[in-house]
Amino acid sequence: MAFRGRGRGRGRGRGRGGSFEFRMAKHEPFILFPEDVKLPNVSAFENIPPEDKTLAIGKIKFERFWKSSPYYLEDSRGQNAEVEYYAEKLKRKGQEPQYFGTYMKLNVSHFPAELIQGQRRGQVASKKLRWDTKRDDLSLFEQLEEKDKDGDGKEDKEKEKEKKGEDDEEAEEDLEKEEAESSEDDYIQNEYFDDDEDDFNIDEQPDEDYY
Amino acid sequence: MVGQHGINYAVCLISTHFGDVVAKVCECLIRHGSLSFLEVVRFTELPQGQVKNSLLVLIQHNCVQAFSVPKTVGMGGITKPVTLYMILFDNIIHRMRFSKFCLIVKEHLGHQSAEFLEGFLQHGRLTFELLFDRAAGLTEGKATRNDVLAKFNELVHAQYVERCPKGEPFLEPKSDEEVSSIRKRIKSSGDTRTIEQEAIIAAAPLDADRFSGIISLTLNTEEVMKDVNNTLETSAGSKRKHEVLEADEDIQNAINTTEVLWRVNYEKFVRCLKKKACVANVRSRLGLDAAIVLEAMIDANDHQNIAMNSVTLSMNSIIEGVRGKPGGISLTLERVRAILKQLGSELCPEESGALYTIGLKGIIENCQNDEVESLVLHKYGKEAYRIFRMLILADRLIAMDQISDNTFLEKKEAQKILCKLWKDDYVEMEKVNLNAGVRAEVFLWKVNKKFLWEHVLNDIFHTALNISKKISQVTEECQVLKSDEEKDKRLKRARRILESALLKMDDAIMLFHDF
Numbered sequence: 139m140a141f142r143g144r145g146r147g148r149g150r151g152r153g154r155g156g157s158f159e160f161r162m163a164k165h166e167p168f169i170l171f172p173e174d175v176k177l178p179n180v181s182a183f184e185n186i187p188p189e190d191k192t193l194a195i196g197k198i199k200f201e202r203f204w205k206s207s208p209y210y211l212e213d214s215r216g217q218n219a220e221v222e223y224y225a226e227k228l229k230r231k232g233q234e235p236q237y238f239g240t241y242m243k244l245n246v247s248h249f250p251a252e253l254i255q256g257q258r259r260g261q262v263a264s265k266k267l268r269w270d271t272k273r274d275d276l277s278l279f280e281q282l283e284e285k286d287k288d289g290d291g292k293e294d295k296e297k298e299k300e301k302k303g304e305d306d307e308e309a310e311e312d313l314e315k316e317e318a319e320s321s322e323d324d325y326i327q328n329e330y331f332d333d334d335e336d337d338f339n340i341d342e343q344p345d346e347d348y349y
Numbered sequence: 350m351v352g353q354h355g356i357n358y359a360v361c362l363i364s365t366h367f368g369d370v371v372a373k374v375c376e377c378l379i380r381h382g383s384l385s386f387l388e389v390v391r392f393t394e395l396p397q398g399q400v401k402n403s404l405l406v407l408i409q410h411n412c413v414q415a416f417s418v419p420k421t422v423g424m425g426g427i428t429k430p431v432t433l434y435m436i437l438f439d440n441i442i443h444r445m446r447f448s449k450f451c452l453i454v455k456e457h458l459g460h461q462s463a464e465f466l467e468g469f470l471q472h473g474r475l476t477f478e479l480l481f482d483r484a485a486g487l488t489e490g491k492a493t494r495n496d497v498l499a500k501f502n503e504l505v506h507a508q509y510v511e512r513c514p515k516g517e518p519f520l521e522p523k524s525d526e527e528v529s530s531i532r533k534r535i536k537s538s539g540d541t542r543t544i545e546q547e548a549i550i551a552a553a554p555l556d557a558d559r560f561s562g563i564i565s566l567t568l569n570t571e572e573v574m575k576d577v578n579n580t581l582e583t584s585a586g587s588k589r590k591h592e593v594l595e596a597d598e599d600i601q602n603a604i605n606t607t608e609v610l611w612r613v614n615y616e617k618f619v620r621c622l623k624k625k626a627c628v629a630n631v632r633s634r635l636g637l638d639a640a641i642v643l644e645a646m647i648d649a650n651d652h653q654n655i656a657m658n659s660v661t662l663s664m665n666s667i668i669e670g671v672r673g674k675p676g677g678i679s680l681t682l683e684r685v686r687a688i689l690k691q692l693g694s695e696l697c698p699e700e701s702g703a704l705y706t707i708g709l710k711g712i713i714e715n716c717q718n719d720e721v722e723s724l725v726l727h728k729y730g731k732e733a734y735r736i737f738r739m740l741i742l743a744d745r746l747i748a749m750d751q752i753s754d755n756t757f758l759e760k761k762e763a764q765k766i767l768c769k770l771w772k773d774d775y776v777e778m779e780k781v782n783l784n785a786g787v788r789a790e791v792f793l794w795k796v797n798k799k800f801l802w803e804h805v806l807n808d809i810f811h812t813a814l815n816i817s818k819k820i821s822q823v824t825e826e827c828q829v830l831k832s833d834e835e836k837d838k839r840l841k842r843a844r845r846i847l848e849s850a851l852l853k854m855d856d857a858i859m860l861f862h863d864f
Contacts, residue, residue: 180846183846183849183850184842184846186845186846186849189452190849190852191845191849192448192452193448193449193452193852194448194845194848194849194852195448196447196448196451196452197445197447197448197848197852198848199448200447200448200470200471201365201366203471204366204367204471205365205366207471209366209367209406209409209410210366210367210368211367211368211370211371211399211402211403211406212368212370213368213369213370213399238402238405238406238409239405241472241479242405242409242474243474243476243608243610244405245608246516246517247515247516247608248408248474248513248516248610249405249408249415249516249517250415250417250432250516250517251517252386252432253386253401253404253405253408253415254405269468269482269483269486269487
């Protein structure tokens with residue numbers, strides 16, 4: 139009984155003080171595009187100063203670089219992974235796929251040992267490094283359209299690219315094989331991934347604290 | 350600590366730049382704090398190989414710092430070092446501003462240095478060799494080693510580029526005695542450091558090394574290494590000592606050019622942008638001359654403190670700096686003195702002469718106030734703006750009657766506006782019961798700046814996130830609809846406006862988060 143009284147008193151006491159009051163929320167339907175919002179005139183924003191233009195162009199340039207760089211990691215697991223993989227392969231024809239580790243110094247002084255254990259290391263000839271990664275933004279169909287339009291001109295350019303790529307073809311095949319292998323490993327690891335019986339990583343600690 | 354929308358914005362950025370896998374790992378680390386590798390694998394439910402690659406990419410781009418701590422394992426009390434990964438949230442947000450960084454370097458050191466900085470920004474970290482390779486690759490072999498070295502040293506001496514921190518510092522556990530003495534110190538100073546802050550301090554390169562450029566180049570590093578090995582194998586006696594010393598120097602140079610990693614120094618750029626914001630605010634409030642004086646003072650100040658909360662200079666150095674600026678030659682000593690007074694500078698008398706101090710914190714607060722007030726003005730109208738400005742300047746609880754008197758508004762109107770502001774968390778309310786015979790309830794209102802600033806920052810992050818998503822949607826539409834010219838034109842126009850809006854949003858984020 140006294141308990142009830144005390145509870146009520148506390149409820150009253152809570153009446154003061156900022157936004158911690160309990161109020162009954164009014165149920166209103168959610169309007170996606172409300173009619174009473176006054177939008178400002180677009181022309182007021184169209185005079186973009188040239189400095190802002192250069193900044194915006196610079197930002198887009200960075201984003202394009204990263205999207206086409208080897209740092210952009212694709213998800214190999216998705217449902218449409220195979221379709222995407224081959225679509226990407228076709229897009230990239232003529233350009234060698236790059237492993238991001240070629241631009242990084244994968245040694246113990248810069249990265250934790252556990253991360254670089256499985257990574258490919260070794261000297262990479264500087265001519266293999268591509269610094270201005272430019273993947274065509276055009277879709278596959280447009281590429282084919284352009285091929286038909288330009289005809290000979292484009293074919294010659296592609297032949298040149300292929301000649302350059304010949305030196306690195308073996309490396310390319312190796313890289314692709316390794317990539318395929320590593321993705322297989324991922325699948326296998328996923329299947330047999332069991333916290334208690336970890337046969338693959340024997341050097342790990344058997345008693346991990348799980349929170 | 351950042352609110353929910355800040356986290357979502359950061360994750361959206363990483364997803365645009367590095368893909369969804371890396372974004373997932375990043376989100377996991379932001380939400381759960383520092384984790385070990387296996388914990389990340391468990392939380393993200395991604396295959397180990399992908400998590401490894403993602404962490405490597407994030408470390409390469411300075412978004413994650415690894416550190417190892419000892420951990421007792423098993424019953425025997427054996428301690429094994431375990432590697433934890435912590436997210437560097439500010440560095441993720443900085444990724445939106447890279448083009449601003451390039452512009453700063455272009456204005457200061459020229460186009461070529463800006464190109465080199467671009468290389469550092471694109472790849473996160475580079476050795477000198479990789480930088481030279483890139484320069485040679487992009488200019489088709491025209492860049493010379495000495496040219497690149499000169500520009501590189503320029504960047505390092507101006508503190509735009511710094512040496513990378515250690516990959517995995519080991520944090521020693523504190524012994525019990527140390528802990529109790531530290532606890533006593535903490536109680537008095539109130540300055541606790543989290544393990545993440547300790548990790549950053551432990552990883553940072555020595556002050557002497559951080560901005561020490563590369564002194565000289567060895568022309569052929571492979572040959573040098575072979576020679577060095579030969580001399581070391583056959584060395585004996587004092588005659589060889591000299592060669593060994595020379596070889597040491599060569600080894601050091603070889604290491605400097607091929608093994609030492611360099612990255613962009615974000616702190617320096619934040620200071621530059623802070624200077625720009627302060628000078629712009631002073632220019633709009635007090636005129637061109639005041640802006641020149643402030644800029645000269647900030648440039649001449651040595652930036653020994655990272656936070657740059659105030660600038661202190663003697664009159665002579667101020668005059669020197671002002672004379673060096675365009676348009677500053679015409680300023681007389683008296684004019685400069687008057688401007689310093691206007692800027693609210695404090696005078697500290699010193700032996701060698703008076704020192705003038707200007708607190709930049711006050712200027713930044715001014716900028717923040719302006720930003721929030723304009724927000725209130727556009728969202729709630731002129732009357733609300735009057736009330737809000739009054740509350741912000743008063744900085745204490747004010748009664749309802751006083752508000753309606755000072756702002757020349759009717760009580761009912763003022764009450765309506767205040768309720769609206771209160772519902773959106775812009776003001777705080779307290780009810781006081783006056784039990785003086787007549788039971789009267791008085792409402793007291795106040796603006797809680799700390800809370801409100803966080804709320805506004807969260808809203809700004811939300812806006813920036815929405816704009817980013819809209820931009821990616823417009824870009825996708827652009828790519829699909831290339832045939833319809835009019836629609837394409839409209840979409841391109843929309844994209845231009847959205848991008849410039851996002852840049853302004855980013856300025857606002859800096860104002861509330863980084864300055």
